[in-house]
Each structure stands twice: as C-alpha cells, then as structure tokens.
Amino acid sequence: MTNITGDQALVKKINMSIILNTIIRFAPLSRAKVSELTGLNKATVSNLVLELCDNHLVQEIGPGESSGGRKPRMLLFNGKAGYAVGVEIRLAQMMAVLTDLEGNIIAENESSLEQHDVSSVLNTMILLVKDLMVLAPSSHYGIVGVGVGVPGMVDSDGIVLFAPNLGWEGVPLRQLLEDEIGVPVTIDNEANAGAQGELRFGAGRDTQHLLYISAGSGIGSGIIINGELYTGARGYAGETGHMSIEADGKACTCGNRGCWELYASEKAYDLAGARLPSRLTSELVSLAEQGHAESILHFAEIGRFLGIGITNLVNSFNPQSVVIGGPLSDARDWLQKPMQEVVSQRTLPYHRERMEVRFAELGSRSTVIGAAYSATSHFLGPVRVSMPVKLT
Numbered sequence: 112m113t114n115i116t117g118d119q120a121l122v123k124k125i126n127m128s129i130i131l132n133t134i135i136r137f138a139p140l141s142r143a144k145v146s147e148l149t150g151l152n153k154a155t156v157s158n159l160v161l162e163l164c165d166n167h168l169v170q171e172i173g174p175g176e177s178s179g180g181r182k183p184r185m186l187l188f189n190g191k192a193g194y195a196v197g198v199e200i201r202l203a204q205m206m207a208v209l210t211d212l213e214g215n216i217i218a219e220n221e222s223s224l225e226q227h228d229v230s231s232v233l234n235t236m237i238l239l240v241k242d243l244m245v246l247a248p249s250s251h252y253g254i255v256g257v258g259v260g261v262p263g264m265v266d267s268d269g270i271v272l273f274a275p276n277l278g279w280e281g282v283p284l285r286q287l288l289e290d291e292i293g294v295p296v297t298i299d300n301e302a303n304a305g306a307q308g309e310l311r312f313g314a315g316r317d318t319q320h321l322l323y324i325s326a327g328s329g330i331g332s333g334i335i336i337n338g339e340l341y342t343g344a345r346g347y348a349g350e351t352g353h354m355s356i357e358a359d360g361k362a363c364t365c366g367n368r369g370c371w372e373l374y375a376s377e378k379a380y381d382l383a384g385a386r387l388p389s390r391l392t393s394e395l396v397s398l399a400e401q402g403h404a405e406s407i408l409h410f411a412e413i414g415r416f417l418g419i420g421i422t423n424l425v426n427s428f429n430p431q432s433v434v435i436g437g438p439l440s441d442a443r444d445w446l447q448k449p450m451q452e453v454v455s456q457r458t459l460p461y462h463r464e465r466m467e468v469r470f471a472e473l474g475s476r477s478t479v480i481g482a483a484y485s486a487t488s489h490f491l492g493p494v495r496v497s498m499p500v501k502l503t
C-alpha cells in the first residue's frame with residue numbers, strides 16, 4: 112500500500128475503490144454505467160478505469176448492447192490478478208484455502224492440531240500456507256496476502272490478546288507469520304471472519320443487519336450493522352458466549368456464571384456426563400445419524416439453549432438474519448427444531464417479523480473463506496468490496 116500524502120491522493124484512492132467495488136458488483140458494465148452508478152463524472156471514471164486496467168485489476172471485453180451510436184466496451188473485474196490464502200485455527204484442526212480475488216476456492220488443505228503452543232501452531236500453519244501458495248496459478252500479483260481466523264480476541268495490530276482455548280496471551284501472530292512467509296497477513300477473530308464469509312459469499316448476501324454465531328468449542332459472534340462489521344470501541348465486541356443465560360448457573364473460566372457457551376457449545380457435552388459416549392461433535396453426529404437416543408436428546412437440549420441466547424441477541428440487535436456456523440452446525444438436523452421453537456415462542460413479536468434464523472451456507476468453511484476475503488480486501492483498498500459467490 113502506498114502512503115497517502117495529501118487530500119487529493121486520498122480522494123483518488125477512495126474514488127478508485129468505489130469504481131473497483133462497482134465493477135466487482137455489477138460487471139460486466141460500461142464506463143457510462145459506472146459513472147451513472149457512482150455519480151462520478153465520465154472523465155474521472157475513464158482515467159481511473161485506465162489506471163485499474165494498467166494495474167491488471169480490470170479488463171475489457173467485447174462491445175455490449177448499445178442504445179444507439181458506438182457500442183461500449185464492457186468492464187470486468189480480473190479476479191485472477193492475484194490469490195489469497197485463508198486459514199482457520201480450531202482446537203483440534205487447522206483448515207486452509209487458496210482463493211482467487213473473487214473468493215473462488217482453488218485448493219484446500221487441512222491438518223490435525225495436537226499441540227497448542229505457539230511454535231507448534233505456527234509451524235503447522237507455515238507448512239499449510241506454503242503448500243497452498245505454490246499451487247497458485249501464475250498471476251500479476253501472485254499471493255496478495257494471508258488471512259487467519261483465530262478463536263480469541265485480536266487487536267488491530269494482529270496480536271492475539273487472549274485465546275483461552277489455545278492458552279495464548281499476547282501472541283504477535285501477524286508479525287510472526289509475516290516474518291516467515293513474506294506477504295501481508297491479516298488476523299481476525301474467527302467469528303468475525305466467519306461473519307464476513309457468510310456476508311460476502313454465503314447466507315448473508317443481500318443482508319445489512321446480520322448476526323453470525325459461531326458455535327464450537329465456545330461461542331463467538333460476528334455482528335454486522337449496516338453492512339459493516341461492528342467491532343466495538345477496542346475491537347472486542349461479539350463475546351456473546353459469555354453472556355449469562357442462567358443467573359446463578361455454572362461457574363465459567365471467564366469469571367462470570369451461567370455463560371451461554373457452557374450450555375450451547377461443545378462445552379455442554381460435559382452436562383450430559385457419562386451418558387454421552389463421546390466429546391467429539393463429529394462422533395456424536397454420526398451416532399445421532401444411527402439413531403442414538405442420548406446424542407439426539409443432547410443436541411435437542413443444546414438447540415434449546417442456542418434458541419435462548421439467540422432470543423436475547425435478536426431482541427437487542429433486531430437483525431434481518433441470524434446465521435449459525437462453526438463445528439456444531441454439522442448437528443443442524445437435531446438442533447434446528449428446538450432452537451426455532453424457542454426463538455418463535457420467546458422473541459418479541461415485532462423483532463420476529465421477517466427475521467430468519469439459518470445455518471451457514473458455506474458450512475465449515477465460513478471462517479477460512481472470510482479470512483481469505485480479509486486478506487483480499489486489505490490488498491484491494493480502503494473501501495470494502497462485495498463480491499458474488501462462486502464456490503467450486
């Protein structure tokens with residue numbers, strides 16, 4: 112990224128981003144249409160489109176429909192001008208994807224994660240990322256960045272402040288990874304990355320007010336308000352797993368009692384004690400598929416508790432849609448009904464109207480795809496870009 116040295120440079124950069132964003136969203140379209148949609152005059156559009164073409168981010172295709180006179184040449188976003196890698200750190204597993212600039216998945220990779228100390232996790236990550244980087248087709252920009260979704264609180268310098276499930280505090284992950292792989296790195300909370308993934312490419316497309324709930328080893332939420340991620344005063348918003356749903360409930364490691372995630376995430380498997388034969392969601396899901404009564408009953412109970420927390424959030428935020436992602440979404444068949452029942456019985460009637468509770472469309476990939484998007488949008492510029500979904 113170049114430094115901004117004056118107002119004119121800033122205005123140019125913003126205009127360029129607006130034009131690029133418009134081409135990404137509405138392509139194929141003519142320069143005249145870009146001018147009409149953005150309100151920028153034709154000379155400005157022509158100059159900046161020329162620069163975007165020179166930068167290989169926009170390309171022209173043959174003439175489009177004309178309403179008379181010379182047929183206009185149509186503009187396209189060049190999604191193959193570069194590639195990004197997205198990574199998600201989970202408790203027992205690390206996932207990674209290579210995408211083009213439009214979010215199409217080119218390749219995927221994953222690895223089990225047994226050790227959680229920083230150097231083990233970093234080494235696994237470097238191997239996964241490097242394996243994917245060499246698979247990128249040749250392009251003008253090559254790998255534009257790597258985005259990582261982390262189960263914990265992250266600051267704007269890419270430092271993982273606190274990730275209790277990994278046992279991490281104050282880990283400068285962005286710096287550590289950049290030093291090893293030599294491309295720009297973005298670090299996001301996994302629920303925030305998942306919210307971006309679903310907002311841009313999944314169940315949240317065309318949504319302006321979205322709550323993304325990531326349910327796995329704990330619960331975190333990505334809050335989208337007016338199409339933008341709400342991060343709070345210092346970037347820590349969305350720790351919904353630690354809102355109390357039982358005033359004098361079980362003690363939580365966070366210091367509070369009766370936290371939502373003790374009842375509605377994988378932590379709730381402990382509530383069933385020995386009656387549940389496994390503590391792994393994947394194993395419980397396959398047991399439930401075979402009709403195992405205790406597993407089915409327990410998922411129903413988790414679904415009910417999910418519904419209680421969702422009711423609190425819907426009453427607070429009045430979202431258009433709530434999207435549930437993360438590893439527990441694999442149990443959607445058993446969670447959904449009891450969860451929906453609670454939401455429809457308990458949510459305020461006006462809040463419930465035209466509000467949807469859905470499961471993530473990208474399945475277990477919401478966070479990796481959102482993390483890759485974060486790296487891509489960091490590369491493309493200051494104005495957020497919306498891109499059509501094209502999953503392979």
Ligand SMILES: [Zn+2]
Pocket residue numbers: 352353354363364365366367368370
């Ligand atoms: Zn807590």
